[in-house]
Amino acid sequence: MKLAMIGFGQAGGKIVDRFLDYDDRTNSGIVRAAIAVNSAKADLIGLDNIPEENRVLIGQARVKGHGVGADNELGAEIAEEDIDEVQNAIDQIPTHEVDAFLIVAGMGGGTGSGGSPVLAKHLKRIYTIPVYGLGVLPGTDEGGIYTLNAARSFQTFVREVDNLLVFDNDSWRQTGESVEGGYDQINEEIVRRFGILFGAGEVGDGQEVAESVVDSSEIINTLSGGGVSTVGYASEEVELDSGGGLLSRFTGEGGGSDDDLDAANTTNRITSLVRKAALGRLTLPCEIEGTERALLVLSGPSEYLNRKGIERGRKWLEEETGSMEVRGGDFPRQEPEVAAAILLSGVTNVPRIKRLQQVAIEAQDNIDDIQRESEENLEELVEDDEDELEPLF
Ligand code: GDP
Known part of the structure; x- marks a missing residue:
């Protein structure tokens, strides 16, 4: 699937920068274009891979390149004001070759937290391709203001994108x-x-075509319907055989039975990887039961992938999630590992988000109290007790 990635704010920019590096290393061809948007000049300069002409500084008139200092309302305002500058950068990329937009941002800060929902809303008005978000939740130790920012950004971002993929720094x-x-x-x-x-x-060039391919429409269908998504992953090292088959096929005796054994091993490996991926650490921890749609991707050398394993994995996922819409397929790659990646889309039982909201409300109340108190304290300090003095004007 070809994406136009837009990294908003520091975390967003760094992650998109890293995606370009990944694309280069693995020849995966997912980043058709990469743009970084920020109100802090230093953060844009610090990027390694995003082309300079694709780095957009917004809010110069308001914050002079110094960032918004975790004020996400200001982040939203300057994104709104300077949306044309972002659009100018997007106009330079071949959007007709792109399957979807992916806006990446840390939700706890200011620029990305406030700006990315604004950009999502803008892009959805103009383009017909899907607009996805990849939102990063702050760690719980980052403090109240980051939690409050993230909780407010989360509510807004989910509403404006076609699907919000979430990654929780805390986990x-x-x-x-x-x-x-x-x-x-x-x-x-x-x-x-x-x-x-x-x-x-x-x-890509020189890669094999999968036996049961996952194509971009399946990813889009899994993400369609909106809501929040999480991703599970598990991998296991295997030996790469340059000859193209399993090593044991050549070293073992009596070829036929070895093949059967290999097939059974392959199927078992896949099913256990699928379980590990779904029950292990998810990008956003949640209960997987009740997931609306899911997509299972099995990647690895083609001799280690088989249809039966994927079918079994898919069935198991259907039972665990209760979803009738579980898609699956393989992704052959000449890497010395077999990996299962599972996209769980439309998750709703997410205690982590409920906790985030609770802490955010407490932080909001605290901030209001402190502000009220400090106004009173200041007045007490400045005014003389008997009100005998008069200010100059
Ligand atoms: P902004 O530049 O104002 O949008 O704010 P930042 O992107 O600097 O920070 C927002 C939040 O993103 C922080 O509270 C962290 O939780 C998170 N964050 C910052 N840098 C990174 C990073 O490199 N990776 C990840 N995963 N999270 C980050």
Whole structure:
């Protein structure tokens, strides 16, 4: 599937930058165009792979290239004011070759948190292709204001996109690491999971055609209907055989029975990978029962993929989710691993979001209280007790 990716804000820009690197490394061809939008000049300069002409600085008149300082209402305002500048950059990309837009942003900050729903709304008015969001939730240790920003952005962003794919930093935080080092690993996890998913069906030069292909329309159908999505992933190392078949086929004796054994092993490996992916760590932790639609992508060397495994995995997912719309297919890649990526679309039982909203409401009340108190305190300080003094004017 070919995407036009727009990274909004610092996190969004860094993640899209990383997607370009992934595309280059794996030859997956998913990023047809990449744009970064920010109100902080330094963040745009810090990017490695997004072409300079595709880096758009907004809000110069208001914040002079210094960012909005986690004020997402200001982020939304400047996005609205400077939407033409973003549109100018989008006009330079071949949108007729693109299957969908993907707007990527950290929802806890200011620029991306406020600006990405504004951009989604704008793009949906102009283009007929889907507009998806990839929203990153802040860690719970980041504090009240980030949580409040994320909760408000989440509500708005979901409404404006065709589907919001969510990644929760909190579930991926590693202890004992620097924040920057931690983000590097987290961003790698993001591009791996979403890269495999969106890469399915995008057959590049020299790649094999899948036995049961996942094409972009299946990804679009899984995401259609809106709502919130999460992605599960599991992988297992396998040996690459340059001859094209399983190594054991050549080393083993009595070819026929080996083949049967191989087929059974392959099927079992796939079904257990599917279970691990669905029941393990999801990009947004949630209950998978009640998921509306799902897509299973199995990637790896073609000799390690088979239709029976995928069918069984699909059936199992149908039972676990209760969904009647579970699609599946394979994505042959000459990598020394077999991986299952599962897109769960239309999830609604998500305690993490309910907790986020609770903390956000508390933060909002606190902020209001503190503001009221500090106004009173200031008045007490400035005014003399008996009101004997008069200000100059
Ligand atoms: P903005 O530039 O004002 O949009 O704000 P940022 O993108 O800097 O930060 C928003 C939120 O994104 C933060 O609260 C973090 O939770 C998260 N964040 C920042 N940088 C990264 C990153 O590189 N990767 C990930 N996964 N999250 C990040």
